[in-house]
Amino acid sequence: QITLKESGPTLVKPTQTLTLTCTFSGFSLNTSGVGVGWIRQPPGKALEWLALIYWDDDERYSPSLKSRLTITKDTSKNQVVLTMTNIDPVDTATYYCAHRRRYCSSPAFDCWGQGTLVTVSS
Amino acid sequence: QSALTQPASVSGSPGQSITFSCTGTSSDVGDYNSVSWFQQHPGKAPKLLIYDVSNRPSGVSNRFSGSKSGNTASLTISGLQAEDEADYYCSSYSSSSVRGVVFGGGTRLTVL
16 A cells, blocks of 8 residues: 655745655555556645656656756655755645656645645744 | 647536637647647646547547647547546647747637
């Protein structure tokens, strides 16, 4: 059974750097085809994809946020970490990590964490 | 990359069939089988309903089906039930952004 859980600060001040950790079980990021993505959702708004990392260290980023994002993986700890620099109140959102189903032609995020609400405020 | 276009809301009565649309471009929705659909109930994480345009993960009801024509994908729910009331999002890879991911703006389904 695949599970994922996001962790990190619930309150961040503007201009700070946000670091979120996704701890997962039930799969390995060493396995061919596997990926883990980050998606966020501002209160009352739509889903927004942020970043995706694959088993082979391939990294993909949202073009609009690419300069502020870094995604890394630690396969020994079964964790994926997302950092976002220069945080702004518009970054207030629930942040989800999700497992991407292997060898699909579409972004098949088949298992999601519960999400963590991050509020940006001074 | 722009978000995929979805109608803001749709409504239907129990037992009816309802179809959601998701319009993109030849660089995303129109590109191969690059469409997934997600269901999200209030306060919950999204759930994968359809991947690769028309495939259902195990455990997803066969009342949900997906299709695509050109740059527009569709999700159909047959035999509408009260529990289907939720937000529905489409998603695709975008070849215009080095195979990044793009989501639609979501459609709110109201079961009357």
